[in-house]
Amino acid sequence: MNTSTPNFSAKALRKTVLDMAYAGSAVHIGCAFSIIELLAVLYRNHLRYPGNDPLAVNRDYLVLSKGHGVMAQYACMRELGWLHNEAFTGYFADGSLLKGLSDSRIPGMEVTSGSLGHGFSVGVGMAMGAKLRNTEQKTYVLVGDGEINEGPIWEGALFAAQHALKNFMVIVDENGFQAMGKTEEVLDLGNIQAKFESFGFDAVTIDGHDEISIDNAINHFWQSNSIAPKALIAKTVKGKGVPFMEHNNIWHYTRLDQETYAQALDAVAGSAL
Amino acid sequence: MRDAFSDTIVRLAKADPDVLLLTGDHGYALFDDFRKECPAQYINAGIAEQNMVGMAAGLARAGFRPIVYGLSAFVPVRVVEQIKLDISHDQLSVILIGDGAGFVYSYLGTSHQSTEDVACTRAIPNLSVYSPADRFELTACMNLAYQSKASVYLRMGKSDRGDVHKGVPQIQVGRLLEVKPGRSGDIAFIATGSLVRTAMDIAADLYPDAVVWSAPFIKPIDSRQVTTICAQSQVVVVLEEHSVLGGLGSVISEIACEFAPVRILRVGVKDRFSEHCGSYEYLLKEHGLDRIAIEQRICAFITGN
Numbered sequence: 001m002n003t004s005t006p007n008f009s010a011k012a013l014r015k016t017v018l019d020m021a022y023a024g025s026a027v028h029i030g031c032a033f034s035i036i037e038l039l040a041v042l043y044r045n046h047l048r049y050p051g052n053d054p055l056a057v058n059r060d061y062l063v064l065s066k067g068h069g070v071m072a073q074y075a076c077m078r079e080l081g082w083l084h085n086e087a088f089t090g091y092f093a094d095g096s097l098l099k100g101l102s103d104s105r106i107p108g109m110e111v112t113s114g115s116l117g118h119g120f121s122v123g124v125g126m127a128m129g130a131k132l133r134n135t136e137q138k139t140y141v142l143v144g145d146g147e148i149n150e151g152p153i154w155e156g157a158l159f160a161a162q163h164a165l166k167n168f169m170v171i172v173d174e175n176g177f178q179a180m181g182k183t184e185e186v187l188d189l190g191n192i193q194a195k196f197e198s199f200g201f202d203a204v205t206i207d208g209h210d211e212i213s214i215d216n217a218i219n220h221f222w223q224s225n226s227i228a229p230k231a232l233i234a235k236t237v238k239g240k241g242v243p244f245m246e247h248n249n250i251w252h253y254t255r256l257d258q259e260t261y262a263q264a265l266d267a268v269a270g271s272a273l
Numbered sequence: 274m275r276d277a278f279s280d281t282i283v284r285l286a287k288a289d290p291d292v293l294l295l296t297g298d299h300g301y302a303l304f305d306d307f308r309k310e311c312p313a314q315y316i317n318a319g320i321a322e323q324n325m326v327g328m329a330a331g332l333a334r335a336g337f338r339p340i341v342y343g344l345s346a347f348v349p350v351r352v353v354e355q356i357k358l359d360i361s362h363d364q365l366s367v368i369l370i371g372d373g374a375g376f377v378y379s380y381l382g383t384s385h386q387s388t389e390d391v392a393c394t395r396a397i398p399n400l401s402v403y404s405p406a407d408r409f410e411l412t413a414c415m416n417l418a419y420q421s422k423a424s425v426y427l428r429m430g431k432s433d434r435g436d437v438h439k440g441v442p443q444i445q446v447g448r449l450l451e452v453k454p455g456r457s458g459d460i461a462f463i464a465t466g467s468l469v470r471t472a473m474d475i476a477a478d479l480y481p482d483a484v485v486w487s488a489p490f491i492k493p494i495d496s497r498q499v500t501t502i503c504a505q506s507q508v509v510v511v512l513e514e515h516s517v518l519g520g521l522g523s524v525i526s527e528i529a530c531e532f533a534p535v536r537i538l539r540v541g542v543k544d545r546f547s548e549h550c551g552s553y554e555y556l557l558k559e560h561g562l563d564r565i566a567i568e569q570r571i572c573a574f575i576t577g578n
Contacts, residue, residue: 057336104363110334112358121324122359125331128316132293133335152355155321159328162319 006079008040010211014241014268016075016088022261024092026100030239030251032072034175034208035142038234041214042140043076054082054108060137061126063110065119066144066173067102070109074098077108117150119143120170124156127168127229138222142171146178149187154199160229161200169221169230170196173208175238177249196231208234242267274432277408278370279306281415282340286311289338292419295329296342297322300372304342326352329367330359338366338419344378345371345387349394349426356426361399366422368415374404374430375467375514376547376556386556388542392519394426395492401446402491403427404513404521406469409438410450410489417444428491430514431467431553437487447495449502453477455484460575461506463488463499465521468512468540471564479568491521496528503533510538510571514562517541538574540567 017032042062050056054077064073077083083098083106090096098106101114110126111119123141130137143153160168172192176183183189196203202221206213214234221230238252239245242264256264283306286292294307295316308315318325322343329339341348348371349356360367371390378385395402401423405411411429418425437452444450449463453473460483464472469487476483486502488494503509509529511522522539529535542560549559557563561570 111330112362115354115358117323118327118355118359121327121355122331122334124324125328125333126335127331128328129332129335129337132313132337152321152323152327155319155324156327158321159318159324 006043008044008076008079010036010040010241011268011271013040013072013075013079015265016078017071018256018261018264018268020071020074020088020091022256023089025255026071026092027253027255028068028071028100029254029256030245030249031066031068031144032070033240033242033245034236034238035066035069035072035173036240037209037211038142038171038173038214039072039076041211041218043080045215046138046218047140052080054080058135058137061110061123061139063119063123063126063139063141064102065111065113065123065141066116066147067111067113067119068100069142069144069173070100070102073102073109080108082108116144116147117152120153121156123170124160124165124168127160127165128163130167131163131165137167139168140171141169142173144178145172145174145176145183145189145192146186148172148189148192149178157196157199157201157229164227165229166227169218169232170201171232171234173236174233175236177238177252179252181249193231193233196233200228201231202226202228203231203233205233205235208236209240241271274405274408274411274429275303277411278415278429279303281412283307283310285340285415285419286314290314291336292338292340293332294340294342295325297325297347299344300342322347322352323355326355326369327359330355330365333360333365333367340368340370342370342372344385345374345390345428346385350387350390353393353397356394356400357397361397361424364399364424367424368418369426370429371426372429374428376553376560377431379553379556380550382550383546386547388514388516389519390426390428391491391515391521392523395519395524399424401425401493403489404465404491405429405489406464406466406487407435407437409436409441410444410487412441413444414489417446421446428466434467434470437469437473444489447490447493449486449488449495449498451484452487453483453485456482457505458507459483461486461502461509462512463502463509463521463525464512465489465491467514468562471567472510472512475564475568475571488521491524494524494528496532499525499528500532503529503535506535508536508538508575510540510574512540512567515541516544518544536574538571540570
């Protein structure tokens with residue numbers, strides 16, 4: 001258990017992801033690297049967990065709807081002291097706890113994802129619940145851009161706007177890739193910000209690796225008097241932080257070997273991030 | 274049965290402000306009382322069942338007690354994955370109502386007819402499947418679903434087949450209810466939903482020594498009780514307005530073949546869709562579930578022809 005002050009530096013989080021991916025011979029590294037800064041800012045500055053309790057009744061909700069980015073969230077949860085170090089060194093060992101996709105039985109994970117397009121709706125329900133109870137709780141749902149191919153996302157968007165769920169924020173990890181290729185070549189999403197705006201959201205597009213921009217955008221949303229749900233479109237780079245992984249969709253699936261692991265560690269250690 | 278449903282959800286919602294009714298834009302007049310009595314607890318989620326069920330999971334996580342209403346063809350069949358991942362995986366307290374099960378929507382065709390919902394749901398871990406036979410079982414099942422805080426799929430079929438009980442029965446999870454006494458060593462009828470009344474009528478007229486059981490629970494089911502029934506019977510006849518693949522007939526057969534082998538006639542919907550349009554009674558005939566056809570099948574089964 002890590003009991004020291006959380007270190008949500010992107011560099012530290014990426015190193016944790018690399019270590020666990022190498023230990024578990026796990027895939028989905030690129031999918032985790034595109035959301036590192038988004039999660040770092042959320043955990044550092046925004047998410048409220050009274051008593052540092054991931055199950056606190058009046059917590060904010062972070063729903064990782066793109067469950068394949070789960071290693072990035074594990075890395076943050078390690079910094080909070082919610083996960084033991086052995087869970088990382090023994091990742092994917094027989095009988096181990098942490099899976100390759102988010103699982104709601106791990107305190108701190110709100111949904112069981114991996115089948116895409118589920119977390120958005122669950123998050124809308126949580127936000128509706130907070131509205132009915134008149135609490136200050138915020139709900140953040142992190143979806144992938146490929147994930148918003150799924151129909152329930154748009155069903156939920158209609159509902160969130162209809163019911164003025166101003167406490168609801170979807171964050172779209174727009175890294176431009178999905179499993180089999182570029183999003184524009186599979187099902188072109190066009191202007192995602194405009195799409196959410198047309199569904200009644202307040203929306204803004206930012207650089208998803210610029211922590212100050214992320215933080216400012218979130219603050220701006222919560223400080224506004226608008227009753228609309230929010231959409232933060234984060235332009236990101238799949239595999240961000242390791243040059244040979246960036247924009248290279250093979251790192252959706254590829255495992256690290258000794259050589260690529262060492263190279264990736266060097267790249268992360270030497271990066272300015 | 275529908276009045277009993279309306280009365281029950283109004284009563285539950287007035288007693289517990291955390292009870293919410295979610296509907297996928299269905300149940301117009303059915304919810305008149307609820308909307309009047311508990312307007313703040315009524316949510317029309319629109320024609321968007323997948324989102325509705327996911328939201329119900331989020332609301333349950335936030336401490337609410339959602340009752341999710343849809344037509345059985347849509348809730349649960351359209352949303353099986355949301356039920357599995359978002360609700361049952363964590364045993365969330367959500368009651369899913371599938372109305373109009375079987376051939377209720379006889380005139381509308383295959384999209385609204387639902388004869389595979391039990392098969393789809395009973396393989397989902399942590400999910401209970403209830404199938405009340407009349408208004409009294411409906412009330413008892415709703416009360417139990419609420420009190421148990423379990424994840425429950427409740428199947429509502431044809432609602433005007435007549436009462437099976439004289440009042441709200443005492444029920445226990447998994448237990449079958451004897452609705453007509455019989456003699457050990459004779460025939461046992463085990464029926465669920467709309468066909469319990471039919472089984473009682475057939476038994477009363479043709480097989481006075483047969484016992485008739487109603488199965489308000491498809492899952493969990495008391496396998497010891499089923500074993501005893503099978504062991505004490507010469508022949509078992511299972512009746513349901515559902516596919517013979519994966520429904521109550523399968524449940525009874527699975528238990529019997531392991532613990533008390535007995536000849537079992539599974540009366541249900543064969544592995545086929547409806548061909549034609551017509552009244553509910555017509556559709557039952559088309560599928561061999563009208564009383565005459567059932568009687569002929571039972572007779573042939575017993576005599577070995």
